[in-house]
Amino acid sequence: MPMRLPIDPAHLEMPLNVIIAVGGSLASLAVAGWQFAGSLLAQFPTPDKVTGWQERDIYLCAVIIFASAIVWMARWIAVKLLKSQDANTAALNAVASSLARWDERMESLVQPAVQRVMDHTWPQEPHRPLATSPKRARQPDA
Numbered sequence: 001m002p003m004r005l006p007i008d009p010a011h012l013e014m015p016l017n018v019i020i021a022v023g024g025s026l027a028s029l030a031v032a033g034w035q036f037a038g039s040l041l042a043q044f045p046t047p048d049k050v051t052g053w054q055e056r057d058i059y060l061c062a063v064i065i066f067a068s069a070i071v072w073m074a075r076w077i078a079v080k081l082l083k084s085q086d087a088n089t090a091a092l093n094a095v096a097s098s099l100a101r102w103d104e105r106m107e108s109l110v111q112p113a114v115q116r117v118m119d120h121t122w123p124q125e126p127h128r129p130l131a132t133s134p135k136r137a138r139q140p141d142a
Contacts, residue, residue, distance in 0.1 A: 015076070017072065017076050018073060018076060020072075021069040021070075021072045021073040021076070022069070022073070024065055024066075024068070024069040024072075025065075025066050025069040025070065027065070028061075028062040028063075028065035028066040028069070029062065029066065031058065031061070031062050031065075032058065032059055032062035035055060035058035035059070035062075036055070039055045
């Protein structure tokens with residue numbers, strides 16, 4: 001029986017820019033660790049003869065690479081979020097306009113039908129048309 005992974009590998013697909021950002025972050029951490037270990041090892045034989053970049057310069061480069069990778073990932077996430085928000089807004093606007101048309105159609109069908117039923121049920125009592133009720137006559141302040 002083959003061993004099964006707890007997660008489906010098909011879900012591990014990531015865009016290239018996220019892979020590069022994560023790889024850059026891991027590379028900067030690896031460089032920092034490598035430099036730290038190298039500086040410790042280089043001090044054992046001859047601490048006064050160590051040449052090359054200073055340790056703080058390597059750490060500074062690693063921090064800059066790490067921060068830029070984080071910013072790159074945040075930018076990618078923000079762009080994806082804004083695209084999905086635009087799609088959601090367009091869908092909600094379409095639903096709202098559809099509901100407004102539905103409301104207008106229903107009002108044009110239901111209101112005359114109810115008026116006819118009221119006229120037929122109570123023919124002796126005079127009453128206002130439905131659209132002239134005080135509540136409907138008031139328009140909301142825009």
